[in-house]
Amino acid sequence: MLPGVYSAKRKDGTIYYRSSITYKNKHISLGSYEYEEEAHQAYILAGEVLADSNTYTIEDYPEKSILDFSKWVTLINYRDNGIYIKTPIYLKKKFFLYYIDMNTPLTFDIDDLFYYSTRKIMKRGGHLFVAEYGMQVNILSRYGIKNYGVPGRDYRFINGDDSDYSYNNIEIINKYYGVTRFNTKGQTRYLTKVHVNGYYIIGRYDTEIEAAIAYNKATLLLTNKGLLKDFPKNYIDEIDEITYASMFQKVRISKKFIEYVNSLNID
Incomplete structure (x- = not known):
């Protein structure tokens, strides 16, 4: 031999x-x-x-x-x-490169070395994911970005390099389901929408937390009405349960949306 x-x-x-x-x-x-x-x-x-x-x-x-x-x-x-290292990683001093292919090296913080040294990054349909317990997990989820996240709307790469996944290079713009940040007359506000046979505006709010709670309240109304759709829930770590309950009760949602919910006839 x-x-x-x-x-x-x-x-x-x-x-x-x-x-x-x-x-x-x-x-x-x-x-x-x-x-x-x-x-x-x-x-x-x-x-x-x-x-x-x-x-x-x-x-x-x-x-x-x-x-x-x-x-x-x-x-x-x-x-x-x-x-x-079994995976295609090349170490630098304070970061490492993970090669998806010869022309696609991704930059990561050295803190993520153990994670990616034991997981293969795959690319499909423009998305990057790893296998976790038999499931495909988008690598953006490690930054708190939801699966539906759209670059430029929900998050952005600060230096303009969409291959640089360093934590200090990723800014989360919209971190909650159904919530979009917008500016009006120099002020930042938050728009909440829910998708049910098209998008319904729930309201516009001064804070991101209010907007996130409004989304939870709107989807709960739909669920209580019998709509069988698996709406994701916004989990808000910044406030305790008592504050959440108080804000949930007080937050206002669109009368038009409430009328729509009341009109639903679900067997």
Whole structure:
């Protein structure tokens, strides 16, 4: 068997070849291949990458490489920084880069290293998510951004770089369900809407908390009327239960919306 290669059998009995290399006393699996020579070439290339930091960088990834790009990043990070990470992360001094692909590195604070070193970021339909207990979790949820969040409306990247997920680069504009911040005559106010066969305006409020509570009150009216829709609830950490109950009772909602709720005839 060629160096760095060993054979294995699939469940159907067919043989394939696995490639691996040992570096700094660390046994590193490089991948599985149909042919022994391919596995050997992966071993040779990995050895060249690990041998000298001046030989290859992440940007030098060959167009038709025998190594997976994720493994390429892992090897170079281990070579340069001495820390083996299974996911495609390259460490910097106070942050790290997570490579979705060769042209898409995402920047994260070093505080998030443990989280992303054990989770693969996937991209689908323009959204970035990780797998959590069998569920797809949008990475924006780590910043308190709801799944429906729209960039520029509900949150923004302060430096204009939408690949920079540093905590100090993300500003949350609208953090509650059904609430949108707007400016009128130089003042900041908050608009509350609920979606039921179209959007219904619940009201305009001076504070974000009032607007969030108004949303909860409006959706509770719909639920009590028998509307079978799973409305999300706004959880407000800034106030205690007594204050919440008082504000819930006092907050006013649109008469037009109340008339709509009363007109519903749900069996």
